[in-house]
Amino acid sequence: MSYSIRALEDKDRDAVAAQTCKHWTLTRLGYIDHFIETYDLPGFVAEDNGKVIGSLTWRPYENCLQIVTVISDEEGRGIGGALLSAAEAEARRQKFPRVLISTENSYVDALKFYQKRGYVLYRVHYDVMKDLRKQKPSIPEIDTNGIPIRDQIDLIKDIA
Template identity: 40%
Template sequence: MAWAMDLWSKEWGGTVMVSQGRSYRLTDLEQLIAWDGSERVGLAAYHVEEDRAEILSLNATTRLRGIGSALLQTLESSLRRRAVRKVWLITSNDNVDALRFYQRRGYRLTGIHTGAIDQARRIKPSIPLIGQYGIPIHDEWELEKSW
């Protein structure tokens, strides 16, 4: 658990994630860890409610090695076996790499929540104002995949 907490702290600025105004602690989520031999190389954190699952984070310690793709594929297979019919996630409007990643794997953009990140900063002030590629962070993008 300490490794996952350190990863979330590094990647997300703490061990609490805010999605659509709701706070999630890493310790309250199901987790799937990717391994390369004896080394942890990725983490998916998610929660399941009835026949829907929300991915709160999908992190690979090294980019462009297929870790994220393998994690996502393994997670989706596991969720299918559990009779989950829909997987969804939220990402911030600066995360254009995630938008590309998920769309290439069959996820569809289903919503834009204008100002949601601005409101989330009230709960988690550590959310930066400026994100990837110098893009100001204000909104949440919602993506989903059904089967």
């Protein structure tokens, strides 16, 4: 690996916002019944030759470190996994007992990715995408794999 993982700094915010918008149109992401503005959140970046090629943002939520976004521009190089590890180390440092991460029911690749890294299914927020879509119409009805985007699924990992 030739990239490095470091804390997100103010100078990274526009690059991270551009990555976020590429995947979710806006820097505001819907979660259950509210929107989270990601622009100012703390986090980590993966940097290669001065370029941000991955990012993770988090916030405190329900006594967990909640990972709000994790994005890799170069999939399969371990960037996503390295960003998760950085967030878990941060949770340990800040004495959060758990890391929480959410995804939509349709995103089966992410469900596989998180479970292989020790996250377990925790709860389903049934049919919440309908109301979130009313406030953010750019959320698609159907994922690129053909699965209707309907629910959010929380996964957690206990931090020893």
